[in-house]
Amino acid sequence: MFASELSALKKLAGDPLLTEIVxxxxxxxxxxxxxxxxxxxWFRGRSAPEPEPPIAFLLQFLHGRAKARGNTDLYGVDWxxxxxxxxxxxxxxxxxxxxxxxxxxxxxxxxxELPTVLEVDPLLMGVHRPIRVPGHDDSTLPPYVRRDVDxxxxxxxxxxxxxxRKGGFFVLVGGSSVGKSRTxxxxxxxxxxxxxxxxxxxxxxxxxxxxxxxxxLAIWLDDLRPYVEGPSGIGxxxxxxxxxxxxxxxxxxxxxxxxxxxxxxxxxxxxxxxxGKRELLKVAHVCHLSSDFSVREWGRADTTARKSAAAGDRRxxxxxxxxxxxxxxxxxxxxxxxxxxxxxxxxKKDAFSLRLSLDPDGGLSAVQSRAILWFKERLDAARPPMPxxxxxxxxxxxxxxxxxxxxxxRNADSQDMPYAGSVLAAGVDLARLGVNSPLTPELLKTAAxxxxxxxxxxxxxxxxxxxxxxxxxxxxxxxxSALVPVMAGAGEAEAIxxxxxxxxxERVSEERRDVVPPSGFWxxxxxxxxxxxxxxEVGRSAxxxxxxxxxxxxxxxxxxxxxxxxxxxxxxxxxxxxxxxxIVQLTLDHxxxxxxxxxxxxxxxxxxxxxxxxVEEALRHLEPHGNDFMTSFLRxxxxxxxxxxxxxxxxxAKGNTYxxxxxxxxxxxxxxxxxxxxxxxxxxxxxxxxxxxxxxPLPQLTHDQMVQVGDLLEIxxxxxxxxSSGLFSIGAGTDxxxxxxQLLEASKALMEEARRLFDLAxxxxxxxxxxxxxxxxxxxxxxxLEKAGDLDGALNALEPVRGDQDAEWTRSxxxxxxxxxxxxxxxxxxxxxxxxxxxxxxxxxxxADSGRAEDALxxxxxRERAGxxxxxxxxxxxxxxxxxxxxLADRAMRGDDIARERLxxxxxxxxxxxxxxxxxxxxxRQQVDTGRKLAATDLIQWLERHGxxxxxxxxxxxxxxxxGDIAVPPVSFG
Numbered sequence: 001m002f003a004s005e006l007s008a009l010k011k012l013a014g015d016p017l018l019t020e021i022v023x024x025x026x027x028x029x030x031x032x033x034x035x036x037x038x039x040x041x042w043f044r045g046r047s048a049p050e051p052e053p054p055i056a057f058l059l060q061f062l063h064g065r066a067k068a069r070g071n072t073d074l075y076g077v078d079w080x081x082x083x084x085x086x087x088x089x090x091x092x093x094x095x096x097x098x099x100x101x102x103x104x105x106x107x108x109x110x111x112x113e114l115p116t117v118l119e120v121d122p123l124l125m126g127v128h129r130p131i132r133v134p135g136h137d138d139s140t141l142p143p144y145v146r147r148d149v150d151x152x153x154x155x156x157x158x159x160x161x162x163x164x165r166k167g168g169f170f171v172l173v174g175g176s177s178v179g180k181s182r183t184x185x186x187x188x189x190x191x192x193x194x195x196x197x198x199x200x201x202x203x204x205x206x207x208x209x210x211x212x213x214x215x216x217l218a219i220w221l222d223d224l225r226p227y228v229e230g231p232s233g234i235g236x237x238x239x240x241x242x243x244x245x246x247x248x249x250x251x252x253x254x255x256x257x258x259x260x261x262x263x264x265x266x267x268x269x270x271x272x273x274x275x276g277k278r279e280l281l282k283v284a285h286v287c288h289l290s291s292d293f294s295v296r297e298w299g300r301a302d303t304t305a306r307k308s309a310a311a312g313d314r315r316x317x318x319x320x321x322x323x324x325x326x327x328x329x330x331x332x333x334x335x336x337x338x339x340x341x342x343x344x345x346x347x348k349k350d351a352f353s354l355r356l357s358l359d360p361d362g363g364l365s366a367v368q369s370r371a372i373l374w375f376k377e378r379l380d381a382a383r384p385p386m387p388x389x390x391x392x393x394x395x396x397x398x399x400x401x402x403x404x405x406x407x408x409x410r411n412a413d414s415q416d417m418p419y420a421g422s423v424l425a426a427g428v429d430l431a432r433l434g435v436n437s438p439l440t441p442e443l444l445k446t447a448a449x450x451x452x453x454x455x456x457x458x459x460x461x462x463x464x465x466x467x468x469x470x471x472x473x474x475x476x477x478x479x480x481s482a483l484v485p486v487m488a489g490a491g492e493a494e495a496i497x498x499x500x501x502x503x504x505x506e507r508v509s510e511e512r513r514d515v516v517p518p519s520g521f522w523x524x525x526x527x528x529x530x531x532x533x534x535x536x537e538v539g540r541s542a543x544x545x546x547x548x549x550x551x552x553x554x555x556x557x558x559x560x561x562x563x564x565x566x567x568x569x570x571x572x573x574x575x576x577x578x579x580x581x582x583i584v585q586l587t588l589d590h591x592x593x594x595x596x597x598x599x600x601x602x603x604x605x606x607x608x609x610x611x612x613x614x615v616e617e618a619l620r621h622l623e624p625h626g627n628d629f630m631t632s633f634l635r636x637x638x639x640x641x642x643x644x645x646x647x648x649x650x651x652x653a654k655g656n657t658y659x660x661x662x663x664x665x666x667x668x669x670x671x672x673x674x675x676x677x678x679x680x681x682x683x684x685x686x687x688x689x690x691x692x693x694x695x696x697p698l699p700q701l702t703h704d705q706m707v708q709v710g711d712l713l714e715i716x717x718x719x720x721x722x723x724s725s726g727l728f729s730i731g732a733g734t735d736x737x738x739x740x741x742q743l744l745e746a747s748k749a750l751m752e753e754a755r756r757l758f759d760l761a762x763x764x765x766x767x768x769x770x771x772x773x774x775x776x777x778x779x780x781x782x783x784x785l786e787k788a789g790d791l792d793g794a795l796n797a798l799e800p801v802r803g804d805q806d807a808e809w810t811r812s813x814x815x816x817x818x819x820x821x822x823x824x825x826x827x828x829x830x831x832x833x834x835x836x837x838x839x840x841x842x843x844x845x846x847x848a849d850s851g852r853a854e855d856a857l858x859x860x861x862x863r864e865r866a867g868x869x870x871x872x873x874x875x876x877x878x879x880x881x882x883x884x885x886x887x888l889a890d891r892a893m894r895g896d897d898i899a900r901e902r903l904x905x906x907x908x909x910x911x912x913x914x915x916x917x918x919x920x921x922x923x924x925r926q927q928v929d930t931g932r933k934l935a936a937t938d939l940i941q942w943l944e945r946h947g948x949x950x951x952x953x954x955x956x957x958x959x960x961x962x963x964g965d966i967a968v969p970p971v972s973f974g
Contacts, residue, residue, distance in 0.1 A: 002087035003045030005080060006062075010043065013065035025057055032057045048087040055084060069805075070838060114196040117188045117218055125199060126222040127181045130315055142315040143308045144186045145301045147179065148294055149287050156183070156287050160191045160248065163285070167243035170250045171224060171281065173258045174289035176502035180252040181222055183289060188218055192248060203227045203234050217247045224251035228261075228277055230533065236279040243283070251284075254506065258286075409482060409508060419460070419468040422451035426524075427472070427483050427500045429517045432509040434537025435529060438488040438497030441469070443528035450520020473498060514929045519962040522550035532561035540569060544931035548573050548959035549967060559586070564594040568601060575608040576957050577969075580617060583609070587621065603630045610638045619647070633658045640666075645711045657760060664757035667716075670709045671750035678743035713746060716753055779810040786814050802827075805836060812846065821850055832859065837868035844874060853882050876902045883909075901927060901935075905942065912946055925964055 010016070018036040025032035034054050041047040042055070049055035059080050122141060123129055130142050149156050149172075160170065170187075172180045188197070199220045200206040206219070206227060219242065221227055227234055242249060253261075261277040293301065305316040409424060426447035430439055445465045452460070461467075472483040482504055488497040500508075525538050539554030555570040567590050574583050583605060590597055597605070602625045609618035615638060622635050632651075636659035639648040645666065651659035778801045785794040794814055801807040808827040815824035825843060832840035840863045847856035860875040879888050880902035888906060891899035904927060908920035924942060927935040936955075943952035951966055958967040 002048065002080070002083040003043060005083055007043050009059075009062045009066060009080065012069065013062040014069055016062075016065065021058065021061065024061060025054070028057060034058070045087075049084060050088065051085075070836075114198055114217075116194050117197045118193040120197050122182070122185045125181065125185065125220055127185055128177060130319075141182070142313060142319075143304050144182060145297065145304050145316070146186075147183055147289065147297060149183065149289055150187065156187050157190055159285055160187050163248060164192050164195075165246075167246045168248055169239055169243060169284040170248075171253055171258075171284040171286050172251070172289055173253045173255060173286060175255060175291045176506040178289050178291045180289055184220075184222075184250045184252065188220075188248070188250065192216070192218055195248070200227070203230075203232050206234055207238060215246060217245075219247055219249045221249065221251035224253050225257055227251075228280060233276075234280070235276045236283050239280060239283050254502075256506075409504060418456055419448070419452065419464045420471040422448040422456075423465070423468040424472050424482055424500075425451050425512075426517075426521065427498065428505060428508050428512065429515070429521060430525075431500050431505050432512065433517070433541040434539075435525070435531075435534045436537070437529075437531045437534050438486050438499055439483075440488075440495070440497050440528060441465075443524055444469070444498065446524035446528055447517075447521045450518040450524065469498075513931075514926050516545055516547065516929045516964065519550075522547070522554070526550075526553055526557060529557075530561070532558045532563035532566075535561065536563050536566050536569075539566065541931060543569060543573060544933070544936075546928055546936050546955070546959035547962075548577075549961060551959075559589075562593065564590060567597070568604075571601075571605055571608075575605075575612065578612050578957075580609055580612060580614045584617060584621070597625075603634045606631075606634055606638070610641070615642045615644070632656050635659070636662055643708070645708075645715060649715045652757065652760065660757045660760040664754045664760075666708065667712055667750045667754035667757060670712045671747045671754060673705055673709060674743050674747035674750065678740050678747065681740055681743065709746075709750075712750060716749060777806075778804075779806050782807075782810055782814065786817075791818055803831070805831060805839060808839065809842065812843075816846065816850075829859075832863060835866070835868065837863065837871055840868055840871055841874050844878065848878060848881075853878065857882070857884075872896065873898055880906055885910075901932070901938075905938070908942065917946070922964075925960070928960070929964070 018039045021039060022034045022036060025034045032054050034057075038047075038054070039058070042049050042058075049058075063080075123139070127141065152158065156170065156172075160168065162168070163170070170184070172184055174180045188195075195216045195218045197218045197220055199222075203226075206221075239249065258281075261274050261281060301316070308314075309317045423444060426444055427439055430443070430447060435443075448465065448468070449457070469483070473481050473485055475481045482501055483498040484501055485496050486499055487494055489495050522538075522542065525535070529535055529538065535554050535558035539551045539558055542548070542551035542554060552570065552573050555566045555573070558566040559570060567586065571583050571586060574580075574586070587597065587605060602622065606618040606621045609615075609621060618638055619635060622631050622638075625631050636648065636651055636656055639645075639651065639659065640662040645663070648659050648663050648666075652663050778797050782794040782797045785791075785797060791814065795811065798807045798811050808831055812824040812828050815821070825846065828839050828843040828846070832843050840859060844856040844860050847853070847859065856878060857875065860871050860878065863871045864875060876888065876891065876896065876898045879891075879899075883906060885903060885906045888899045888903045892903050904923060908923050911917070911920035911923065921939075921943075924939050928939055940952045940956050943949070943955065954969070955966045958969050961967040
């Protein structure tokens with residue numbers, strides 16, 4: 001298997017020649033020795049590589065090349081290393097005889113008493129309790145309707161039977177209340193009914209199963225997220241250990257968390273938060289369960305309902321009737337009125353007429369005005385979108401009382417129950433913005449008070465909260481409630497707390513994504529949220545929405561409670577506000593509480609201190625943190641940028657090669673300055689011809705040049721006798737010949753010191769010649785030839801690697817530089833049409849820069865239709881830059897979120913053109929309110945583009961206030 005996976009990785013890396021791999025190995029420092037015959041044996045499986053540098057280099061080389069070619073969904077290098085170890089062990093065992101049988105591990109006492117799958121009560125395992133129908137026992141489940149995912153040779157049950165012989169990990173992804181838990185339970189019941197079933201209460205319990213897993217063990221995790229989060233969460237190594245023992249592990253996951261866990265980090269991310277989770281999910285068989293029943297599933301549901309009703313169980317039949325009734329009501333409402341009474345969204349008949357286009361006179365068209373109004377309504381009223389295929393109530397949601405949950409949410413603000421809406425809104429917002437712990441009554445009450453109007457507060461009875469909470473937590477049809485009561489805490493501290501129902505949270509979160517809670521919400525979090533991770537996540541939510549006035553104290557609380565993860569985010573806010581003294585104290589507190597910061601955190605903090613003008617503080621911050629390459633380089637750079645030459649020399653003397661290199665450049669420049677100055681003085685000497693030196697034009701040096709030369713000479717000679725300090729003055733009685741001698745002597749000394757320092761800087765950097773191959777890359781050679789004026793030679797140097805991405809990019813840039821645009825685009829177009837989406841994007845940018853925006857748009861549209869990834873992002877941005885609101889609106893209506901975001905920017909620019917700048921800002925701030933990444937940067941850049949640089953700087957530094965306006969410093973952080 002290792003050989004086949006290694007060969008597959010080679011193909012993803014562009015199938016480089018074996019000779020090319022050997023050549024690249026020789027260029028490593030130290031060189032890696034490989035031969036083509038060795039590589040051929042590895043790729044064909046004739047031999048297994050030993051754990052030596054050659055295979056480590058090969059894996060890193062192929063993995064990096066594959067990633068550079070746009071293959072983001074790759075297994076990590078560690079995964080390939082696991083396969084290599086397995087292949088090596090098999091080869092070794094084959095040479096040394098048959099491997100011995102693995103010793104069976106004795107089952108732990110915890111596992112010996114476990115029930116079997118057949119014996120367990122599924123309601124206790126997290127399967128939703130069914131709706132209550134008079135005359136039926138709701139402590140048992142109604143008949144199961146088999147899903148499409150259960151069937152087929154590649155279906156869940158077939159895979160599970162195969163895995164029962166060797167171990168398997170299954171993750172079922174789907175929305176809330178779609179039947180994930182029931183589907184997994186029924187699959188276990190069908191395939192391994194007599195296996196022991198272990199439901200660990202925490203990741204720590206699961207670790208004990210790793211240590212003593214018995215034979216024939218099924219592990220039921222249900223919601224995977226709590227087991228993988230936090231420092232004690234499980235990862236791929238623990239799961240692999242369980243799989244080696246033959247265990248079956250099953251878990252569920254929501255689409256949002258699955259998308260988060262599998263997303264690749266963006267280029268500007270300071271940390272890859274989900275790397276371990278991506279590696280874990282690569283071990284799993286991931287199946288997806290749709291919210292809607294297919295035609296075949298509806299047919300099976302009808303058949304099963306009839307059979308169960310004939311046997312006396314009508315619950316499935318009632319659920320089917322309710323589900324179809326809800327769906328029909330939704331369709332009728334939309335078709336009759338053009339507006340959904342359930343959502344209050346815009347009329348459907350107007351949905352596809354959302355085309356923004358400027359009139360010939362540059363004014364707003366009627367359709368454009370309607371589009372802006374539509375966006376403004378969404379901002380002001382926070383109304384949800386039109387019901388889509390995914391928002392219908394399916395059979396499984398109906399069984400779990402989903403329609404009643406939404407109805408309870410919609411009616412919570414009625415006159416009979418005026419405070420229930422505030423309680424439910426607070427509960428949903430607390431959960432969606434980061435409070436994962438059960439919600440205490442105190443937290444709910446304090447937060448809900450902030451949602452009440454001033455009149456409601458004035459008229460509130462003593463028991464307002466108790467009545468509202470009773471409404472929100474009342475069970476619906478015996479299945480669930482909008483706020484689900486749970487027991488939290490331990491021992492005497494155990495108390496009744498609440499969680500929003502999963503389906504309600506999932507459904508309502510989308511409606512409220514651009515709603516920023518009132519100040520009372522954040523104050524309640526500060527007062528009543530105690531879990532340090534909850535504080536971190538709520539603080540992160542506030543920071544993402546530029547509400548620094550709340551983010552800073554929340555993150556400070558999280559850090560104070562022992563969460564070191566809060567440091568990076570909090571320090572970023574404080575640095576932006578130039579509160580460097582607080583950062584220094586925060587760093588000291590971190591070291592006292594959690595030990596030293598990571599090298600990245602240290603250098604990032606020091607860099608920001610130096611950029612803010614706190615150079616000495618930055619150097620003191622770096623001093624205790626060792627001399628690894630990151631801190632060594634930054635210490636040298638800070639000293640060099642601030643012209644602290646004695647400190648730079650001190651670092652060089654202590655072995656900092658970066659400081660030696662930077663100082664060498666300064667000595668070399670100073671030596672050149674003195675040599676040039678001596679030449680100018682020589683010219684004066686030639687022109688004297690008996691005249692007084694004071695009457696001649698004197699050479700001039702800048703003040704900075706004189707200061708730098710003086711400082712470097714002082715560093716060089718210290719207490720030793722050196723050139724006179726009067727190097728730069730010529731006047732009456734000046735011995736010009738002596739002065740020239742002094743200048744040349746000082747220049748020589750400076751240049752010799754530069755050479756010495758350059759040698760020091762290269763001690764740890766073996767020269768390229770040591771690798772045995774110092775030939776330049778074709779692209780580098782081409783650039784050098786072009787600089788020398790030989791364009792034809794440069795193009796000829798690229799011919800042997802025709803079709804290589806780097807070579808074609810170099811060819812295009814050189815041809816464009818010389819005005820040969822048509823030829824410049826030719827090679828890139830071939831690459832783009834072959835499926836290289838990076839080249840497609842690059843070519844589109846070049847076309848747009850050349851004034852050929854329509855050609856760029858045509859290219860991107862063609863590549864999008866061909867299925868190139870990421871091209872749609874560039875297409876949306878280019879459409880926005882060209883003001884093509886008509887096409888953006890079409891794309892937005894088809895569900896393209898980025899098109900919708902860009903369309904808002906086009907609409908905002910149109911509003912500015914009408915002198916309605918405040919409305920435009922209000923419109924763009926909506927995207928910041930959603931917490932969308934880069935929305936804050938977009939808003940800041942928009943302000944700068946419209947001449948509001950001062951507002952942009954204030955927004956970046958201080959964020960938004962409680963009312964959504966740009967905050968005014970100083971901000972009180974409580």
